[in-house]
Amino acid sequence: MAESIFDLTLRSIYISSTAAAISFLLALIIALKLLDSSDKTRSIVIGVFEALVGVPTTVVGLLIYMLLSPRGPLGALRLLYTPIAIIIGETLVALPIAFTSMFRHLQSARYNVRELILALGLTRSDERSLLLRETAPILLSSYFISFARAIGELGVALIAGGGIEGYTSVLTTAIALQTSIGNYEYAIQLGCVLISITMLIIIPLRLLGERVYGA
Amino acid sequence: MELKLIDVWHSYNGVNYVLRGVNIAFSKPGVYVVIGPNGSGKTTLLKIIALMIKPTKGTVLVDGVDYWSLRDEGLKNNLKKNVVYVHDKPLVFRGSVEYNISLGIKSRNPWEWSKVVEYYMSRYDILNIRSESVFKISTGQAKIVTILRALLLGPKILLLDEPFTFLDKDRTRLLLEDIVELSKEKVIIIATHYMYRELDEVKNQVIELPLLTQ
Ligand SMILES: Nc1ncnc2c1ncn2[C@@H]1O[C@H](COP(=O)(O)OP(=O)(O)O)[C@@H](O)[C@H]1O
Ligand SMILES: [Mg+2]
Numbered sequence: 384m385a386e387s388i389f390d391l392t393l394r395s396i397y398i399s400s401t402a403a404a405i406s407f408l409l410a411l412i413i414a415l416k417l418l419d420s421s422d423k424t425r426s427i428v429i430g431v432f433e434a435l436v437g438v439p440t441t442v443v444g445l446l447i448y449m450l451l452s453p454r455g456p457l458g459a460l461r462l463l464y465t466p467i468a469i470i471i472g473e474t475l476v477a478l479p480i481a482f483t484s485m486f487r488h489l490q491s492a493r494y495n496v497r498e499l500i501l502a503l504g505l506t507r508s509d510e511r512s513l514l515l516r517e518t519a520p521i522l523l524s525s526y527f528i529s530f531a532r533a534i535g536e537l538g539v540a541l542i543a544g545g546g547i548e549g550y551t552s553v554l555t556t557a558i559a560l561q562t563s564i565g566n567y568e569y570a571i572q573l574g575c576v577l578i579s580i581t582m583l584i585i586i587p588l589r590l591l592g593e594r595v596y597g598a
Numbered sequence: 599m600e601l602k603l604i605d606v607w608h609s610y611n612g613v614n615y616v617l618r619g620v621n622i623a624f625s626k627p628g629v630y631v632v633i634g635p636n637g638s639g640k641t642t643l644l645k646i647i648a649l650m651i652k653p654t655k656g657t658v659l660v661d662g663v664d665y666w667s668l669r670d671e672g673l674k675n676n677l678k679k680n681v682v683y684v685h686d687k688p689l690v691f692r693g694s695v696e697y698n699i700s701l702g703i704k705s706r707n708p709w710e711w712s713k714v715v716e717y718y719m720s721r722y723d724i725l726n727i728r729s730e731s732v733f734k735i736s737t738g739q740a741k742i743v744t745i746l747r748a749l750l751l752g753p754k755i756l757l758l759d760e761p762f763t764f765l766d767k768d769r770t771r772l773l774l775e776d777i778v779e780l781s782k783e784k785v786i787i788i789a790t791h792y793m794y795r796e797l798d799e800v801k802n803q804v805i806e807l808p809l810l811t812q
Pocket of ligand 2: 686
């Protein structure tokens with residue numbers, strides 16, 4: 384018998400929320416750096432990320448597989464078919480959407496923040512904290528979007544994670560497996576869990592965020 | 599604190615000059631009124647005086663120091679702190695009225711800011727909206743918020759860009775009172791397209807735009 388839905392779900396959440404957190408932080412660091420870059424650099428980086436938003440997850444999975452496979456450049460780390468391999472891959476999968484969903488907002492908020500900093504003669508550290516505070520709701524949804532992208536992807540989890548039961552199997556790989564062996568009912572149940580999990584996590588946190596951060 | 603503009607020119611696009619050879623000095627405390635029609639460069643001039651934009655040409659001297667040639671960020675910030683500007687359109691940030699008023703002073707003076715915030719909120723009769731989201735108040739109320747945010751920093755030079763637009767009669771009178779009181783020790787520079795009668799009575803000097811090239 385396949386492992387319980389509960390364990391699968393928990394593992395999915397753990398792997399994808401970790402990947403989403405890392406990609407969110409990377410995106411934020413890149414975005415803040417880019418605010419001070421030249422127009423040309425900025426356009427190029429935005430273009431690259433926009434182009435990568437829809438990158439096939441199987442391609443990212445393949446990339447991670449080649450990097451981590453025993454004869455690959457990082458083979459010595461022995462990470463292939465581990466949860467960490469999925470986390471690395473899903474971080475890459477979610478990074479472009481994490482970045483593009485936050486950058487424009489940071490950029491326009493930055494204009495007003497800078498005006499205030501100059502008008503009142505505040506410091507650069509005030510500028511940073513005011514910018515993050517001002518964009519907090521956007522940053523929150525940016526994290527959720529990354530999470531949704533990570534938990535819903537199959538390519539990386541299958542190719543770099545291997546869908547090993549009780550170890551690297553997640554909701555999407557389990558759906559693929561159950562469908563392939565004709566266990567449709569179970570596959571459909573897993574699909575429903577996958578969709579509702581995203582909503583059950585995101586909607587309450589959103590409402591809470593709205594409470595805390597105001598309009 | 600003395601602030602001096604020497605032969606200041608400014609252009610946003612490199613072709614048309616908004617300011618042409620402006621020379622002014624602010625050394626004595628008082629109320630200075632910058633007057634001129636829309637588009638005559640009042641806001642531009644105020645932002646240059648406020649050390650917010652670097653003029654295309656010319657020198658801005660603060661206590662004899664050429665501000666824009668300074669390299670040391672710490673030194674620049676120390677000078678900049680004394681010169682505070684209030685935008686014509688109220689510039690507010692997500693959060694309550696009280697949060698917005700205390701934005702600047704909190705960072706300058708983390709331990710002792712609530713008394714002075716309280717004082718000004720009660721003086722301008724906005725205690726009843728202190729917890730209101732700043733996006734839900736009227737433009738006039740938002741304007742007061744941004745003026746108070748600057749007033750309570752107690753800068754040596756305070757620049758107010760069209761401060762009376764959107765304000766009601768009572769708050770205009772209060773603000774004029776505060777301006778007169780402050781101007782005994784500080785430089786207050788007000789940009790306006792229209793010379794209000796009350797302002798006319800308290801002003802020390804009028805700067806008319808467009809200025810003649812010198
Ligand atoms: N940020 C800007 N970029 C380009 N042009 C500007 C900018 N700000 C002002 N200008 C132009 O400079 C001129 C003077 O504007 P401003 O200083 O705001 O005048 P005033 O405050 O007297 O109405 C206007 O023609 C305006 O279009
Ligand atoms: Mg103006």
